[in-house]
Structure formats: C-alpha cells, structure tokens
Amino acid sequence: MIHIEGISKSYKIAKRQTGLKQAVKALFYREHTTIEALKDISFSINQGEIVGYIGPNGAGKSTTIKIMSGILVPDTGTCQIMGCTPWKERTKYVQHIGVVFGQRSQLWWDVPVMDSFELLKDIYKVPHQEYQTTLKLLIETLELQEIMNSPVRQLSLGQRMRCEIAASLIHSPEILFLDEPTIGLDAVSKIAVRQFIKTINQEKGVTVILTTHDMNDIEALADRVILIGKGSVFYDGHLEALRKRFGTRKTITVDYSQNTSPISTPAGTELLSWSPERLVLRVETDQTRTSNVITELSQQVDLTDVAIETQPIEDIIVQLYKEYQI
C-alpha cells in the first residue's frame, strides 16, 4: 500500500550572523547551510497496519509525513501510495488520506465545528448520505455532540484534537497520518483518542502511521515501529522484538526479614537501593538469570517477597537513542 524507496530531503537555510557589518553584507550576499533531514530512507507498509514512526527531536519524522501526504517534494527517491505519487497527483491522492498535525489545525478557527465539517464535505465531494452516516459515527465515538456548534477557538486542546481527528476522516480515507495526535492531552483524552484510532483500524481497516514521543501511544497502538534518527532508519520491526533485543534489563525488588549485615550483590546486577528490609537491584539479563540472582540472595537473607519488573519501553527507547547516538 505504501512503498518508499531511497527518499532524501535537504533544507537550504540562510546563515544568520550578528552585527551591522554582517547585516549589510547579507543584503548583497547570503551564505547558506544545508540540513539533510532525510538520507535515503526506505520502507513499505501494508494495508491495515498501525505503524509507530518514532525518533528524537529533529530526526525527520514530520518531514517524512509531509512527503507522504504530498505537502513536500523529496530531492530524490520514489514514494508510491495507493498507486499515486503523493506530490504529483494531489487531487486524486488526497481522497485516500487523512492527515492530523497535532501542532497545527485544519479547522476554521472562527466558525462552528459543524461548519468546518460541512466545508470539508464539499471540498472532498462526499455524497450527502455517506456524509450523514460518517458524521453520526464520528460524533458518537468521539463524543462531539456538545461542541459541534462551538467555534474552534473556544475549544480546549483535547476537544479540538477530537475534532481534528474527525475532520481528517470525513471523507473516509484508507490511510491516516497522525503527527503527534496526543500532544498536550490529559490522560483521559489520550486514552479516548487511542481507543478511537484502534477502533477505526480494526473496524474499518484504516492504515495508520503515527508519530509520537509518547511511548504509551506506541504500546497501546503499534505492533510495528520504525525508528528514525538523524534522517536514517535505524530499526524497523515488531515492538516485542525491540523489547527482546534491547530490553535486557529487569528490576528486582526483594523484601526480607530485618538484616543489618552487608549483602553482596550478585554478578550482573547493580544496586539501586538498600534498606534493612528491602533491596532493589537492576539485573542485566544478558549477563545473568533473574532466578540465579534470587537464589544467591536467598542464601544471604530470609526472603519474604520478590517483585520483578521488565524495563519500560520508554527506557528502552532512551537506551537506543544513546546507543545509536541519535
């Protein structure tokens, strides 16, 4: 459904220098620098997938989404989505896609939400009956009833984001690009947005490409992640495989009957905290087994309880960014 091959994109920006002399010089001659936002990236996405497109700030995520939605033209490479080249066949192509940029609005600021939806219906030439059915479903599932007559500028961020998502789906697209859809939302709104994305994916088969810095979004939604850094793809695969490959750390909390004599920490572990009744250790599972650690500790203290936690995905991603220096 989506095939991207060897896409590169650079931005040319004028160098700004301080001082009057430099300002006058800049009137006649401007120096430029080039930022390589994307360097030869390739991937394919199948119909019905939810893909988390992740990476640190400035990695190139939004640039990729803009190219895939036809807003930007790459310097080199090919991009075929539903048989179209996004930036060439704009009119035909936009019928297939919905786009939400969390930081920008596609709604008209001063008019009621309902009017924005009507305008989008006309822009996309959605037949009246189909529009009514879609609208009813969107209003119900995104709980928009009470805000349909409010101008967008009066909405809270969470309310606006729900409207943005609804607006992107008025024409029933097959693909949805979401660029940070949960940015700034409270916990309840985040869960509602995630639930909705899951529903349209499962019930309507909508393919979703999601960029986010919130790893809870990724855990809740994406089976597959593409990790990008400094314009290159570093990992493309299942979230679980990522966890198995890089999430080798576990935290063990052991409680024991009071003990004041020193406890020697087993090999392959790091002491995180200690008290006369509790010890918390980080275990490197590629160096030792958690069962060995517990056995060793049980020989030194009278264990009363043991809790083992796997590494949160957030930590794994931070570790990955460090390892790859991205």
Ligand SMILES: Nc1ncnc2c1ncn2[C@@H]1O[C@H](COP(=O)(O)OP(=O)(O)OP(=O)(O)O)[C@@H](O)[C@H]1O
């Ligand atoms: N219009 C532009 N002009 C010049 N440089 C740009 C422009 N847009 C993006 N860049 C640069 O391209 C690189 C990639 O930016 P991009 O917005 O794609 O990153 P991102 O992964 O979406 O980052 P973030 O997570 O911070 O939103 C960055 O170095 C950024 O400064």
